[in-house]
Amino acid sequence: MTVRLHNELDLNAFWMPFTANRAFKKAPRIIESAAGMVCRTDDGRELLDAVSGLWCCNAGHCHPKIVEAIRRQAGELDYATAFQLGHPGAFRLAERLAGMAPQGLDAVFFANSGSEAVDTALKIALAYHHARGESARTGLIGRERGYHGVGFGGTSVGGIGKNRRGFGPLLPGVAHLPQTHDLAHQAFSRGQPAWGAHLADELERIVAVADPATIAAVIVEPFAGSAGVLVPPIGYLERLREITAAHGILLIFDEVISAFGRVGSAFAAERFGVTPDLIATAKGLTSGAVPMGAVLIRAELRDTILANAPDAIELFHGYTYSGHPLAAAAALAALDVYDEENLFSRARALAPVLEEALHGLADKPHVRDIRNIGLAGAVELTPRPGAPGARANDALARAFDRGVLLRATADTIAIAPPLIASEEHIATVANTLGEVLDALP
Numbered sequence: 001m002t003v004r005l006h007n008e009l010d011l012n013a014f015w016m017p018f019t020a021n022r023a024f025k026k027a028p029r030i031i032e033s034a035a036g037m038v039c040r041t042d043d044g045r046e047l048l049d050a051v052s053g054l055w056c057c058n059a060g061h062c063h064p065k066i067v068e069a070i071r072r073q074a075g076e077l078d079y080a081t082a083f084q085l086g087h088p089g090a091f092r093l094a095e096r097l098a099g100m101a102p103q104g105l106d107a108v109f110f111a112n113s114g115s116e117a118v119d120t121a122l123k124i125a126l127a128y129h130h131a132r133g134e135s136a137r138t139g140l141i142g143r144e145r146g147y148h149g150v151g152f153g154g155t156s157v158g159g160i161g162k163n164r165r166g167f168g169p170l171l172p173g174v175a176h177l178p179q180t181h182d183l184a185h186q187a188f189s190r191g192q193p194a195w196g197a198h199l200a201d202e203l204e205r206i207v208a209v210a211d212p213a214t215i216a217a218v219i220v221e222p223f224a225g226s227a228g229v230l231v232p233p234i235g236y237l238e239r240l241r242e243i244t245a246a247h248g249i250l251l252i253f254d255e256v257i258s259a260f261g262r263v264g265s266a267f268a269a270e271r272f273g274v275t276p277d278l279i280a281t282a283k284g285l286t287s288g289a290v291p292m293g294a295v296l297i298r299a300e301l302r303d304t305i306l307a308n309a310p311d312a313i314e315l316f317h318g319y320t321y322s323g324h325p326l327a328a329a330a331a332l333a334a335l336d337v338y339d340e341e342n343l344f345s346r347a348r349a350l351a352p353v354l355e356e357a358l359h360g361l362a363d364k365p366h367v368r369d370i371r372n373i374g375l376a377g378a379v380e381l382t383p384r385p386g387a388p389g390a391r392a393n394d395a396l397a398r399a400f401d402r403g404v405l406l407r408a409t410a411d412t413i414a415i416a417p418p419l420i421a422s423e424e425h426i427a428t429v430a431n432t433l434g435e436v437l438d439a440l441p
């Protein structure tokens with residue numbers, strides 16, 4: 001007889017993040033170990049991980065090289081502060097990231113999560129304008145359905161209503177661009193939709209109302225992940241870049257999900273051919289093995305702040321664990337693995353396989369849209385009347401029982417396998433989802 005470990009666990013104290021705690025604790029699902037594409041539950045079941053943990057384990061789980069690098073680092077230097085001291089790993093990693101980043105983004109600031117990376121990027125944007133004597137530029141522009149983590153900055157620029165409600169007035173001076181997904185014009189688009197570039201022109205309207213000289217930055221995900229893989233219309237990001245540049249507004253890409261191969265390149269900025277002023281990233285940076293976030297910054301921004309600083313310390317910002325030795329070691333190893341195993345080009349090669357497999361589900365019951373970009377895809381279902389989200393949740397539970405781990409936001413099911421996935425893995429995910437949809441009420 002299998003012993004279920006969670007029967008021995010007291011589940012009460014851990015208040016789980018973004019979780020239906022009461023429901024979970026009645027029917028807990030515990031992952032005990034993982035390797036490569038597979039997670040194992042405490043009752044010995046194997047699950048094919050079709051969401052890379054949570055969009056982060058791009059090299060798969062427990063990659064031996066990453067595991068070994070963390071082990072080695074833990075025995076050599078557990079911690080060194082980066083405040084007025086340093087250790088080699090953080091410098092090596094920053095140099096490496098600057099080398100991979102789009103041209104000109106040569107300065108790197110370390111954080112410990114996507115949320116911290118986003119708030120750091122927003123603060124650096126404000127500090128830059130302040131250093132240039134444009135202290136009135138404090139306004140920030142996000143986008144409807146955008147997700148930028150859970151700090152007060154990221155929550156303020158974020159555009160998912162439920163994540164904002166109940167948390168007070170948030171930051172002042174924030175506006176939101178319209179979201180870019182439109183079923184009537186884009187349903188079942190493969191890759192970037194042809195319709196919707198004009199939605200970027202809304203920025204002109206917002207800027208005209210607010211006075212451009214009061215706006216510091218625009219922040220968007222190159223493709224929106226959490227909201228359910230909303231792919232940028234052709235020409236949309238280019239247009240945002242033109243408008244921001246014309247008004248002296250910084251453009252921040254939130255690449256917490258889209259970097260490190262998810263769309264077949266180191267950064268989505270490269271894939272879409274649009275270079276922002278700052279990139280916030282995390283997740284795949286360490287392949288999820290140790291928490292870490294980073295902001296890549298156009299060097300001129302950093303240099304302006306350094307040159308105009310009234311104090312010896314130029315930016316009063318940073319974290320106890322900025323550039324933590326274990327995180328830096330994990331990230332350096334992850335970047336090695338991405339290189340050695342050509343995982344970004346592998347993702348590029350697998351993208352059409354995922355596209356074909358997912359769009360093959362178009363005629364299944366309840367499906368009202370399918371979207372994809374790189375190794376990210378979404379199947380959007382028609383909600384059950386009066387019960388938004390219930391149908392996708394049901395689908396997830398059924399896929400789990402059939403050994404496939406998926407994610408859902410509202411009634412959209414997201415698929416984002418590790419970049420080490422094989423064509424067979426992708427077929428298994430799509431076939432399982434197809435069987436689930438066939439039987440789904």
Ligand code: PXG
Pocket residue numbers: 018054055112113114115116118147148149150221225226227254255256257282283407408409
């Ligand atoms: N920006 C983006 C674009 C993200 O996707 C964050 C910031 C925040 O990162 P941290 O490390 O602070 O969580 C994220 C996180 C989902 C899901 O189901 C996605 C995230 C987090 C939780 C759930 O799609 N992304």
